[in-house]
Amino acid sequence: MSWDPVYRLVKKIPRGRVTTYGQVAKALRLPAGARAVGYALAACPSGQGIPWHRVLGAGGRIRVPEPHAALQRKLLETEGVTIGVTVDMQVYGWSFRRSKTVARKKTRPKLRR
Secondary structure, eight states: OOOHHHHHHHTTSOTTOBEEHHHHHHHHTOTTTHHHHHHHHHTOOTTSOOOGGGEEBGGGBOOSOTTHHHHHHHHHHHTTOOBSSSBOHHHHBOOOOOOOOOOOOOOOOOOOO
16 A cells, blocks of 8 residues: 555645644545554655654644654744644644535526516
8 A cells, every 4th residue: 555645645734733643544534544644654755845743643642752752843843833741733733624615505597577
């Protein structure tokens, strides 16, 4: 299986925003879920501009082991994300949901008299 769909989707996360492994998995409808996204990001090729550091565990927790966790904290802080014990998902969270288009009001055809 190719991880390219995961990488393409992760590239869409804006600077200064974060999402979770589960949200990425849900957006892609991956059968193995969040764990598959974790495997994909662990195998992330360097030098391709994939912002792996913008994906966190549930509740905004950093789930990668040290020394990568320190690097993830540093990269997020340079983007303006404040990190305590967790990242505040209400402030910095980002969703892949498409914006809903406003439904046009259906009009009846005018009757000719």
